[in-house]
Amino acid sequence: MGGISSCCVPRQGYADDNESGRAASTPRKRGRHGRTLSATFNLSLVDEASRSLSLVNVNTANEEELMTLPGINRSIAKSIIEYRNHIGGFRCAEDIALVSGVGAEKLTSIRSDIYVVPPATDHSCRDNLAATSEHISESSTDDGLVICVNTSNIFSLLRVKGIGMTLAKNIVTYRDTHGKFHSLDELLKVKGIGPGNLEVIRPYLSLRDTAQNGKASGIHHSNGSVTRTSSCDNYSNNAKRAISASMEELLQILGPLAKVPTRPKVNFVSLKHKNRNVFRLASWNLKKFTLEKANNPGVREAVCMTILENGFGIVCVQELADVDALKVICDELNSPTLPNGKKWGGRRGEWAYEVSKPTGRMFQGTEYHGFLYDKSQKISLQSSCVIAKAPNKKRLFSRMPFVGIFSIDGGFDCLIVSVHLKAAGLKGEDQQRTEKEAQTLNDILEAVKDTFTSERDIIFLGDFNLSPDSSAFDGFRSDGYVPCIPPTTFTNISNNNPQGSMNYDNIWVSRQTQRVSTGVSGVVRDGLSNAWIPNGWSWGGTVSDHCPVFTQLYSKMDLDKEEINVADVRFLLGGTDGV
Template identity: 35%
Template sequence: QDMGGLCTCCRPQLPKDTSIKHHGNAMLEAVPVNHIPIVSSTIDINTATEEDLMTLPTVGRVVAHNIVEYRRKIGGFRKVEDLVLVNGIGAGKLGKMRKEIHVSESWNKLFGMQSLPSRVNINTAAAETICNISELSEDTAAKIIEYRAKNGPFHHINDLVEPANIIDITTLLRIKSKIATSDILSHSRQPSAASERCRNGSANNFPGFGPECIPSNRPKTLIPSAVYEGRPVVRIATWNLQQCSLDKAKNPGIKEVVCMTILENGIKILAVQELADKDALDEFVNELNNPTLPNIERLRPYSTWKSSVSSTAAGKMYQGSEYSGFLWDNSVVDLYSSALLEKTKEQKEFTRRPFLGYFKVCKVDLILVNLHMKAVGHFAFDHDMKRLGEEIKKLPEVLEALHERVPEEKDVFILGDFNLDPDAEDFDVLRKRKYRSLVPASVPTNISRKNMKGSRCYDNIWVSQSAAALYTSKWQVVRNGLTNPWIPDGWSWGGVASDHCPVWCQVFVDQD
């Protein structure tokens, strides 16, 4: 807890009034129940100051400030569960403070019963009226009028984002309470059915708060065929999911991006790095097997998905543990075994131990080596680069260990986050053993909202000489569909699921 914070015991408690005990019955008879003022010792999160909030368990100055700022942006919390969207609070922290907070009944009535301000009808309003909305410029107003003249009326306010492409998601979130597409909605004193669904949740199990009132639009894609040049194929992929805790995996935006990326790209085996919780991967498996989100329901896979996560941590990650895992379509793929690479006394430990998976896909046996190499920091660049180089030079030891376990198996894929582009001399140890990388150094694999095109080639797939014979020459760094309006992006929304893009390659599986 931050310096200057208050402990829970410092919170004022209700004074005991012994007179109530002696004259309780008379008081209840004299005063109607609905007129008895209810005073609570719990904190109302809609009126609490930062200092009040700092008396809660696990809440320091920074988190308290985040709560107040987020409350200001959304106009108030409708229920205590809304706190999970605040930066620095997950399900775990909310559970610890849940009994000590509340949202007052009067505040809930305010949401449900107050008269709504008049909204601007974007289908009929003049440019001058649209410009009265502070977030919209004259140029934006002109584009709105031009678009509706050419294409007809807007059917939903979300049309301003897609397909009109006039404003972005962040702007829509700020103005959605100020605009409408009909005069009925513009002056209604009752909440619309749409707003009720947003507030209370829908049949699709959407939590009723924040940006989830905005539907998620996926890029138009064709599901790839399982046959290429007349032969059966599968796609193998790697994805660093960037500190993927259980809380993160439960975010519907993260869940949709991960699952839809798998389905849209026809990925059958996915190697995952940076799992902060062993159970995080189960969230994606459950969603693939029993979809709850509309887009995934639409592409409902007629197969069973399974996962395997390292039994112990592969290494450390930001003062926590990091696990590695595999996720696969069990209707096509079977897992023989998976395990972390065992360390001998003579070997120096990897920063994160390789996670090995031995799979059978149709008629082909494959070995996947799931890697997350040493990251290079700004403050210890030279030291980290030296350590990374040492790790890469130890990769032949991994290959030797594989040969001892399954001497007959030659189809090996080394894939993951290498934190270094493939042209580096350090990888000569793999090239000398006839391994080749599939992603060129000129193709970035990182991504952010500030730079959607990326700048560094960190993630890759290296294939053995034998595995190269199965390779169809098709690979891709997936860059589309990695953002979602339900994923936080600092104080805004529409963030990326990870700062890494998934990378896949396609292989024939009809002959070993």
């Protein structure tokens, strides 16, 4: 057929992974690929920073620290300290309203910027928190933590001692309205910042990130002083370890965010159907899945628990924004550290992963595909490769598909093509390009059939950005393919629209694969949010705007007469046969 030629390199243990340039379950040490995006979802840092570095403990704060709060001048700060000494310490934040000059109205304006550790708090818990706070405070000082006011979001600004939620919001709002700050003195125009608290926070702020190669450098302020700086988004490893070690103690004090997120009630998934072994194949677009997002405990727990609760055996992931992000999920599945994962009583599995080479660009960063699979279900990945553009040929996909050849339970083998087609745009301006990419999938199908003449279990899945009833899939349908998720079932999700409104994610199976299907397929919609995931200005956000979709197949029923031969096979889009 002449459009694509194929050639894939087989996996021969972990040694080949190091040479191939792909990340796998035991990847070689490497640097970052692409740019880490600004979706700051690291709750372990936000929680700690909010309490230890940003919010003011009114039972220990001095006058200068209290004066960083909106509307608190030196006179009121003195009154707070005098009243605190008189009553032996505040029992709750609301007690501050009784201080002369504060009252209910002023308490409301500073409530989100303060917290109270009651004098009667258990000593061991309090000591641990104090030790962690001191450790992190010292680490920040040693690392020369400096935040860029022109690029940092609210959660990054919260890491500055003296900036609470109210000031962080005001800074970002002012910047969005008036543009970037040209001097730090311009912060005086921000509501809630006066000369006193500006001097407190000035050493930790800069107008630009001047860190080079991760090393500290100097930045000159308008007053002529020099402050040592490091990357705007860098915490020392010691600080991270301190946060992790004291997470349980910190969560006891953090109020609503400290509650262990609830999971939907589920029945354990049996890997049997009509007394025969089965496995579940899933696809999930995790939306700009950076390493930072993966390290958010809410994201990590929601992803891992969704996989375990639904009995997935293979999960094909789209929109990986960091080559190391999938390893975080794999590690959490194998060695759970979060509450719900630790107490999970169902099958845990033995997980491995594979991350593709770069497949394209997204949001000014690099995008990857990934495969996550459970070796305890006797699932193995024999080979994988990104479909490449032939030399001197036009690129026909915004993100090139990722191909994996799997063997399941020693019986069923299949070839899986993970895709992420171009989005049609908010107003459908790129609809024709999306449909063109969908039609090009037929060329890939024909090339696979030409290469593996005896293999007909060829599965296309992922984020198609098109409804399955689109005419762009007529070629698939004429070849006997059917979508596992019908057009009337939606696959997107958000806090504002939990039931969804679009069908973009799907699994297309061939006529032969339909014969090994159990007839069980679906969209997972429950359990995709978590109290530890940011949602705008609040919490309880969703992992992604895509739901995972899955189908269930018999694992020992293979209608092909021969096994897939993966020797020396790769795919070139736009090439000629025999390359």
